[in-house]
Amino acid sequence: MHKITDISMETDVLAENKHLAGHNNENLRSRGIRSVDIMGSIGSGKTAMIITLAKEMMKRGTNVAVIAGDVTGQDDFDRFQEAGIRAYNINTGKECHLDSLMVDKALDHMDLEGIGFLFIENVGNLVCPADFPLGADHRMVIISVTEGDDMVRKHPMIFNDSDIAVLNKVDLADYMEVDVKRIQRDYKAIKGNKELYLTSVRTGAGVPQLLKALDAD
Ligand SMILES: Nc1nc2c(ncn2[C@@H]2O[C@H](COP(=O)(O)OP(=O)(O)O)[C@@H](O)[C@H]2O)c(=O)[nH]1
Ligand SMILES: [Mg+2]
Secondary structure, three states, X not given: OHHHHHHHHHHHHHHHHHHHHHHHHHHHHHOOOEEEEEEEOOOOOHHHHHHHHHHHHHHOOOOEEEEEEEOOOOHHHHHHHHOOOEEEEEEOOOOXXXXXXHHHHHHHHOOOOOOOEEEEEOOOEOOHHHHOOOOOOEEEEEEEHHXXXXXXXXXXXXXXXXXXXXXXXXXXXXXXXXXXXXXXXXHHHHHOOOOEEEOOXXXXXXXXXXXXXXXXX
């Protein structure tokens, strides 16, 4: 009996989040803003990749904004501001993911005048964010070679729920003695022939392909 109550409460929370995600998507689209929710492990390069992609978009004349989601602090927010990117900081406290309500409130407070593209950096981990779509057009997951070669196998759900997946820091693959092909095989087992983007923020490898995946090339 007790267990049944728990499950229905969880279902309600997920359903409510999904409903609000739809509202966020309509809100953004009605303003002509395209968007991506960036999920991934801690230190995989989410912030660095957003700054790289945002700079490329700005060069092409698109104004960009970022929601920086972290458990605590404003380190990433500061990095975005220093890079000249309009940013808004969300601290989730004990929560290990952003949710649609947090994004809804952020959108209310942000100056989105003239913005054409919104990045949302989710809290760093490969588990919690998967269940909580935020209403972005794309969901992108970023892992990197420094985490070893088993991230896809261990976290199939987040790869399943993302339409874009990235293996970053390929410049370090040889040093880490990581078998990139093995990671690609694991990804293929989940997503068939969908591409796993191999990128390096250091060298710029794979960045043009990623811009294309976001329809921002
Ligand atoms: N060598 C290398 N380092 C990277 C790359 N991308 C990010 N980094 C570094 O990895 C560290 C973590 O990056 P960060 O963007 O903060 O990761 P986040 O926690 O996912 O936001 C930083 O020191 C970055 O400079 C990459 O492609 N190659
Ligand atoms: Mg970050």
